[in-house]
Amino acid sequence: MSQAPQFTNRLAQETSPYLRQHAHNPVDWFSWGDEALARARALERPIFLSIGYSACHWCHVMEHESFEDPEVGRILNEHFVSIKVDREERPDLDQIYMAFVQRATGHGGWPMSVFLTPDLQPFFGGTYFPPDERYGGHMPSFRRVLLSVIDWWQNRRDEVQQSAQVVTQDLRDLLRLEPATGDLDPALLRQVTGQLGRAFDPREGGFGTQPKFPHPTELRLLLRVAKRFDDEHALQMVRLTLDRMAMGGMYDQLGGGFHRYSTDARWLVPHFEKMLYDNALLTLAYLEAFQATGEPFYREVVEETLAYVRREMTGPDGAFYSTQDADSEGEEGKFFVWSAAEVEEVIGSDLATVFDYVYDVTPEGNWEEKNILHRSKTYEQCARLMKIDEPKLRRLLNEAKGRLFEVRSHRVWPGRDEKVLTAWNGLMIAAFAQAAQALDDPAYAKVAARAADFILHTMRMSDGRLYRTWSCSSAPKLNGYLEDYAYFLDALVSVYETTFEPRWIEAALDVARVMLEQFWDEAEGGFYYTGRDHEQLIARTKDPHDNATPSGNAMAVTALLRLATLTGRADLRDKAERTLRLFRGIMEASPMAAGQMLLAYDFDLGPVKEIAVVGDPANEETKRVLRAIRSGFRPHKVVALKGAGDAQADAVVPLLAGKTANDGVTMYVCEHFTCAAPLVGAAAVEAALKRQES
Numbered sequence: 001m002s003q004a005p006q007f008t009n010r011l012a013q014e015t016s017p018y019l020r021q022h023a024h025n026p027v028d029w030f031s032w033g034d035e036a037l038a039r040a041r042a043l044e045r046p047i048f049l050s051i052g053y054s055a056c057h058w059c060h061v062m063e064h065e066s067f068e069d070p071e072v073g074r075i076l077n078e079h080f081v082s083i084k085v086d087r088e089e090r091p092d093l094d095q096i097y098m099a100f101v102q103r104a105t106g107h108g109g110w111p112m113s114v115f116l117t118p119d120l121q122p123f124f125g126g127t128y129f130p131p132d133e134r135y136g137g138h139m140p141s142f143r144r145v146l147l148s149v150i151d152w153w154q155n156r157r158d159e160v161q162q163s164a165q166v167v168t169q170d171l172r173d174l175l176r177l178e179p180a181t182g183d184l185d186p187a188l189l190r191q192v193t194g195q196l197g198r199a200f201d202p203r204e205g206g207f208g209t210q211p212k213f214p215h216p217t218e219l220r221l222l223l224r225v226a227k228r229f230d231d232e233h234a235l236q237m238v239r240l241t242l243d244r245m246a247m248g249g250m251y252d253q254l255g256g257g258f259h260r261y262s263t264d265a266r267w268l269v270p271h272f273e274k275m276l277y278d279n280a281l282l283t284l285a286y287l288e289a290f291q292a293t294g295e296p297f298y299r300e301v302v303e304e305t306l307a308y309v310r311r312e313m314t315g316p317d318g319a320f321y322s323t324q325d326a327d328s329e330g331e332e333g334k335f336f337v338w339s340a341a342e343v344e345e346v347i348g349s350d351l352a353t354v355f356d357y358v359y360d361v362t363p364e365g366n367w368e369e370k371n372i373l374h375r376s377k378t379y380e381q382c383a384r385l386m387k388i389d390e391p392k393l394r395r396l397l398n399e400a401k402g403r404l405f406e407v408r409s410h411r412v413w414p415g416r417d418e419k420v421l422t423a424w425n426g427l428m429i430a431a432f433a434q435a436a437q438a439l440d441d442p443a444y445a446k447v448a449a450r451a452a453d454f455i456l457h458t459m460r461m462s463d464g465r466l467y468r469t470w471s472c473s474s475a476p477k478l479n480g481y482l483e484d485y486a487y488f489l490d491a492l493v494s495v496y497e498t499t500f501e502p503r504w505i506e507a508a509l510d511v512a513r514v515m516l517e518q519f520w521d522e523a524e525g526g527f528y529y530t531g532r533d534h535e536q537l538i539a540r541t542k543d544p545h546d547n548a549t550p551s552g553n554a555m556a557v558t559a560l561l562r563l564a565t566l567t568g569r570a571d572l573r574d575k576a577e578r579t580l581r582l583f584r585g586i587m588e589a590s591p592m593a594a595g596q597m598l599l600a601y602d603f604d605l606g607p608v609k610e611i612a613v614v615g616d617p618a619n620e621e622t623k624r625v626l627r628a629i630r631s632g633f634r635p636h637k638v639v640a641l642k643g644a645g646d647a648q649a650d651a652v653v654p655l656l657a658g659k660t661a662n663d664g665v666t667m668y669v670c671e672h673f674t675c676a677a678p679l680v681g682a683a684a685v686e687a688a689l690k691r692q693e694s
Contacts, residue, residue, distance in 0.1 A: 007073075015471035016086040017417045018054035022063060026073030029084045032093060040081040040118040046153050047116040048080040048146075051087050051094055054417040055260075055273035055323035057332055058128045059111040065131040066142045075143070079150045080115075087112075088322060088421060089469050089478060092530050096539050100171055101125040113142075115149050120538050121164035122171075124149060168538050175541040179524055180585030188587050189602055192225050193234045195591050204266045205241030207592065211271070212262045214245060214278065216285040217550055217595035223292050224602045224635055235292070242289055245282075246301045249372035252336065253359060254405045255312070256304030258282050260326075268374055269367050272326035272333040272414075276313060277549050279305055280427035287431075287438050292633035297378075302435055309428065310447060315418065315472070318450035319458075320428045322421055325414040335414050337370035338404070339363075346407050347400045354393070355400040358382050420470045422459050422480055425451055426487030427549070433494035437630045445498045452495050455488055456507055464514045465533070482529045482543060482552035485515040490559035493566070500617060500641040502652040508563055512572060515556065525578035527553050544586055545593040553579055554596035561603055565610060565638045568654040568673065580604060606636050607671050612655050613641040615665030622665045624682035628689050629667075 005024040012023035014031055022029055030036030040047050050067075052059035066072045076082045087094040087110065094112070100122045102108040107127070114125035129142035140148075152160050196218060199207040206212045219238050226235035245251060248267030250259050257279050259270035283305050290298035313321045328335040340363045344352040355361065359373040366372055375382075379397075383390040429448045436444035459467045459476050466480035466488065489511045496504035518531030521542070529543040529552060543552045557576045564573035580601055587594045587601065611629060615622035622641075629639060642649035642656045650657040659668050659678075667679045669688075679685050 011084060015469075015474040015477070016054075016089055016419060017415070017471075018052060018056075018059075018086040018088075019084055021054065021060075022067060022084050025063065025067045026070045026077075027067050027082050028073075028077045029082050032083050032085050032090060036081055036083050037118075037120070043081070044118060045079065045081050046123075046149065047118065047120070048076060048082045049085065049093075049097060049114045049116055050082070050111060051085045051090075051097065051114070052111040053087050053323070054415065055275070055325045056110045057271070057273070057326045058109075060327060062111050062128055062142075066129070069131070072143060072146070075146050075150075079146070079153075088417075088419070091481060091483070092534070092537065092541075095529065095541055095543065096171070096175070096537060097122060097125065099175060100167065101127065103171070103174065104167075113145075117161055117164050121161075121168040123160050123164040123167065124152075172539045175539050177524075177526065177542045177544050177582065178585070179582055180588075182584060184580060184584055184601065186605060188584075189225055189598065189605070190229060191588070192221060192591050192598065193229075193231055193237075196222065197233065197237065199592065200237050201265065202240075205237070205244040206262075206265075206267070210263060210265045212265055212267065213548075214250070214258065214261065214282055214285075215241075215592070215595070216278075216281040217546060217599065218592060219285045220288055221591075221595050221598050221602070223288050223633065224599065227292070227633060227635070228602070238285075238289060239293065239295075242286060242298065242301075246286070246297070247375040247378075249367075249374040251301070251374075252308070253373040253375070254336075254401055254408060255308055257308035257312075258305065268372060270333075270372075272336055274313075274324040275548070276309075276320055276322055276421075276424045277427050279309055279313075280424070280431040281549070283431040284434060287435055288633060288635070291438055291631070299439065302439070306432065306435060306444065306447075312416075314447070314451075315420070317454055317458075318447070319420040319454040319470070320425050320451060321416055321418045322424060323417040325416070328412045328414045333367075333370075333372070335408070335411050337365075337367065337372055339365065339370055343371075343404065347403050351396060351400050354386070354388075354396050357386065358393075358397060418472060420454075420459070422455055422466050422468060422484040423487045423549070425455055426484070426489075426491040429455075429488075429491035430494045433491065433498040436498045437626075440627055440630070445495075448491075448495050449499060452488075452491060452504070452507075464510050465518070465531075466511070466514070479531055479534055481531075482515070482519050482527050482556065483549065485511055485519070486527075486552045486555035486559055487550075489515065490555055490562070493559060493562045496566075497639050500649075502649050505563075505566065505652050508559075509567065509569075512560065512563060516575065519556075520575065525575075525582045527556050527579065544583065545590070546595050546597075550596035551594070553583065554594065554600055557597065557600040558603065561600060562638055565608055566640060566653055566655055576600070577604065603636060609634070609637040610655050610670040610673065610675075611637055611639045612659045612668040612670065612675075613639065613665065614644060614656070614659050614661040614668075615641070616643055617641060619665065621682045625665050625667055625685045628682065628686045632689070632693060 007024050007026045009029045011019045011029045014020055085093055097114045098108050109127045111128055114122050116122050129145055133141045207215055222234040222238045225231050244267050250262045250267045250270040257274055260273045261271050263269045283302055286298045286301045326332045340361050343361050361371045380390055383393045429451045432444045432448035466484050467476035468478035468480050470476040489508055492504050492508035519527040526542050529541050557579050560572045560576040583597050587598055640653045640655045644661045662680045664681045667685050668675045679688055
């Protein structure tokens with residue numbers, strides 16, 4: 001019989017798995033809200049704000065070391081109002097206070113630990129604090145930090161409050177986006193190869209040294225630069241990076257899908273958590289690389305990654321879960337690594353000889369006496385060196401991987417955060433929708449449409465506003481942020497271009513309407529991160545930079561440009577182009593912080609092909625036309641389709657208005673709604689597209 005926990009606090013009532021993880025700490029935790037803020041004001045106590053997320057390894061470490069310590073709990077309970085925040089639920093708070101921590105300490109990360117005055121102004125902060133002093137006192141213990149803050153508050157409160165006021169005003173100035181001067185110029189795109197090239201690792205791919213992050217948006221940008229300027233170096237940077245990542249330990253060689261990042265420069269040792277957004281963005285990068293190069297390996301990675309998402313990250317209602325932990329049984333990576341003896345026990349010595357050679361399994365191990373499965377050679381190279389036909393080698397490896405995967409599935413699984421976030425679902429919906437197009441797989445389209453319907457029916461209020469988050473058996477909650485609207489808007493356009501059902505464009509126009517009402521800054525252009533109806537915080541930012549996910553402004557521009565091209569809505573295009581001009585300075589100075597905005601600019605620069613197809617979507621000739629349009633890498637296009645006489649499609653998508661079928665499936669290629677002569681029949685379409693690519 002399990003023993004009842006000694007402590008239970010109010011976080012036990014929360015829906016966030018991260019907050020519930022702290023429900024039995026001796027700390028008297030509050031979630032962010034009126035109750036906690038009113039208590040801080042009434043008691044005139046400083047706020048201890050702790051921000052993290054469920055898959056964060058060091059968040060778990062700090063909890064076990066400090067927040068489970070009754071003495072630490074006593075100090076916090078007697079002198080502070082302690083607030084625990086899930087950064088995935090409240091990215092608005094995370095943005096503001098992370099900017100403070102980065103400015104104050106020179107670095108950021110999670111767990112984030114910030115001390116605020118009762119009116120929410122920060123005056124001290126950091127990230128992880130250990131239970132004991134380290135590095136000769138340069139890293140103070142958490143208890144020492146608490147006692148110092150208590151002393152400041154009790155004995156130098158006026159000084160602390162004055163400092164907090166100055167810091168807060170500096171923070172507001174820092175977070176304000178200054179309008180840029182100068183016109184947009186294609187040279188912005190030409191500079192990308194050089195600026196990214198200076199950070200590129202020519203040996204292992206990727207950008208920078210270690211830890212090494214995947215940067216999928218920048219890779220997609222380089223694919224466009226390669227196409228626009230016939231830049232072979234840009235393409236080579238993409239290929240080397242994609243190859244090394246997918247062959248390395250950052251990729252789950254048994255189950256598919258990508259871990260968060262590599263702790264080393266050669267993609268061997270990952271931080272083992274898996275994030276929904278990483279797998280969505282990387283799917284798009286590999287998918288577009290497959291379209292650009294025809295490399296089958298990239299298609300395999302896409303298919304394996306999406307299989308992982310369907311198997312392990314999709315709920316029974318079709319929505320996608322958020323994260324999987326790095327830890328299981330208290331150890332990071334334990335679920336994913338193998339000893340040589342374990343491999344041999346599962347698959348036998350003969351098969352292990354082949355498997356171990358390909359995946360670098362040794363008795364000594366390559367990480368903490370265990371083996372992270374990875375490949376240093378292609379299957380073709382391994383087959384040649386082992387004197388085995390490649391098809392036979394693949395059969396042997398698939399047999400071994402299947403048996404190992406089955407055994408692994410009986411291990412203790414890493415924790416999974418099953419909350420549904422509108423923004424991250426938007427990214428994954430787009431990934432499935434675009435995979436359905438490029439790989440001609442209707443099953444992916446069904447996955448995308450089902451998840452999009454979940455957001456529309458469960459995560460949308462009666463007035464059209466979006467919720468941020470939902471958890472099973474709980475009502476959706478929290479106002480959506482700019483990224484929720486922008487990512488989902490872009491996803492709706494992708495689902496339309498996959499299924500050609502007009503209802504998706506109708507939904508997209510409604511989401512765009514609310515996004516403009518809630519977030520648009522008429523004075524200077526661009527979008528605020530929080531809506532007009534959001535609670536008042538110490539700053540209202542515009543989320544100008546890409547981080548692990550694209551900037552909300554950049555994705556809003558991307559989606560509005562696509563939607564405007566399909567619908568002819570000049571007002572949507574105007575908002576998008578005003579935002580592009582606002583971000584000109586960031587695009588020029590920091591392309592690695594503005595990859596998505598540069599993608600949007602590349603689309604706006606075009607020329608965008610407005611492709612209208614008229615034909616029965618169930619007809620094989622029509623399917624051939626769509627396959628021809630979708631098979632190559634054509635990032636500067638929108639595609640609409642209708643059956644003959646479909647009046648609803650004409651009304652919703654003006655690109656289709658007046659277009660007729662001329663004795664068979666007919667394709668119209670337009671620019672700015674000026675169309676070339678129609679092409680009739682699949683053979684004519686295929687020949688025309690082939691001529692364009694030659």
